[in-house]
Amino acid sequence: MDISLIGVPIMYGCDRQGAQYGPDKLRQKGIIETIKKHENNIYDLGNLYIPYIPEMDKLTFHDTIKYLKPIVYINTNLAHCVYSALTSNSFPLVIGGDHSLGLGSISGSSKFHKELGVIWIDAHGDINTHETSPSKNAHGMPLGAALGKGDSSLVNLYFYGTKVKPENTFIIGARDLDEGEIKLAKELELNLYTMDTIKKSGLKSIIEDVIDKIKNSNIDGIHLSFDIDVLDKSLVPGTGTPVKNGFNIEEAKMILKSLLDTKMIKSMDLVELNPLLDENDTTSNLCIELVDFIFEHI
Numbered sequence: 001m002d003i004s005l006i007g008v009p010i011m012y013g014c015d016r017q018g019a020q021y022g023p024d025k026l027r028q029k030g031i032i033e034t035i036k037k038h039e040n041n042i043y044d045l046g047n048l049y050i051p052y053i054p055e056m057d058k059l060t061f062h063d064t065i066k067y068l069k070p071i072v073y074i075n076t077n078l079a080h081c082v083y084s085a086l087t088s089n090s091f092p093l094v095i096g097g098d099h100s101l102g103l104g105s106i107s108g109s110s111k112f113h114k115e116l117g118v119i120w121i122d123a124h125g126d127i128n129t130h131e132t133s134p135s136k137n138a139h140g141m142p143l144g145a146a147l148g149k150g151d152s153s154l155v156n157l158y159f160y161g162t163k164v165k166p167e168n169t170f171i172i173g174a175r176d177l178d179e180g181e182i183k184l185a186k187e188l189e190l191n192l193y194t195m196d197t198i199k200k201s202g203l204k205s206i207i208e209d210v211i212d213k214i215k216n217s218n219i220d221g222i223h224l225s226f227d228i229d230v231l232d233k234s235l236v237p238g239t240g241t242p243v244k245n246g247f248n249i250e251e252a253k254m255i256l257k258s259l260l261d262t263k264m265i266k267s268m269d270l271v272e273l274n275p276l277l278d279e280n281d282t283t284s285n286l287c288i289e290l291v292d293f294i295f296e297h298i
């Protein structure tokens with residue numbers, strides 16, 4: 001398989017230093033060699049250009065979303081990179097960087113597929129709008145924007161209108177949702193599998209349910225967005241918004257393998273590694289372990 005590696009060294013969406021070092025850290029840790037090992041052709045497209053904005057200018061007049069302008073600019077570029085890779089029959093692997101990049105990835109893959117599915121594996125929902133967000137950080141908004149909710153410069157990024165239908169959107173592992181997110185998830189009838197539901201029904205039956213729904217839909221391609229904070233707080237010191245009661249590594253691998261086995265996953269993000277917060281490279285090593293597993297099963 002051909003893989004296009006796209007680095008997005010962005011931290012504007014989380015407003016915290018360190019996430020911008022994620023892509024190069026993963027390269028240092030051997031992400032290229034790890035992917036090659038599984039007989040793939042990898043094209044490292046390098047890192048997207050991130051304009052420098054002084055901290056004091058994170059809000060411009062009338063803005064309520066921090067660093068909105070560079071976020072729109074970067075995500076538009078990313079959308080086109082993802083779209084171009086897909087048109088060349090290459091699998092885009094987007095490495096972050098904070099999760100605001102999810103909007104660019106989804107926009108590019110949405111333009112490519114007739115009916116896109118999105119699987120969002122995350123401790124968070126990331127479906128806030130500028131109105132519901134407690135932090136005004138854009139990494140809490142990408143999936144909401146892709147669903148057509150929020151600021152119009154995010155909603156209409158890359159092309160006008162909604163990028164994914166609610167019935168084709170699956171959130172797995174959420175356990176830290178804001179009030180407005182819970183409300184929106186209900187209103188849109190999203191396929192939301194919180195940690196509570198997963199604990200009650202069992203992970204296996206939840207995954208079966210997701211795959212069933214996908215098989216009975218018109219989805220012709222899926223973007224899988226993996227936020228490493230879906231893993232338990234104790235496993236990922238190197239991430240900005242860790243949450244307890246998360247998945248262990250075996251559970252994460254089980255989810256990934258089942259989803260990859262459908263052969264419907266056509267692009268992926270791996271986000272929210274913050275090397276400055278990491279302890280002895282635990283988190284970056286874990287990312288490499290997951291990448292190794294993913295490309296063994298893809």
Ligand SMILES: NC(=[NH2+])NCCC[C@H](N)C(=O)O
Pocket residue numbers: 098099100124126128133134135136137139140141176177178227229241272
């Ligand atoms: N991609 C993430 N880690 N998102 C964390 C979002 C946290 C919180 N819900 C917010 O909107 O600010």
Ligand SMILES: [Mn+2]
Pocket residue numbers: 099122124126139227
């Ligand atoms: Mn996230």
Ligand SMILES: [Mn+2]
Pocket residue numbers: 122123124227229230241272
């Ligand atoms: Mn998260």
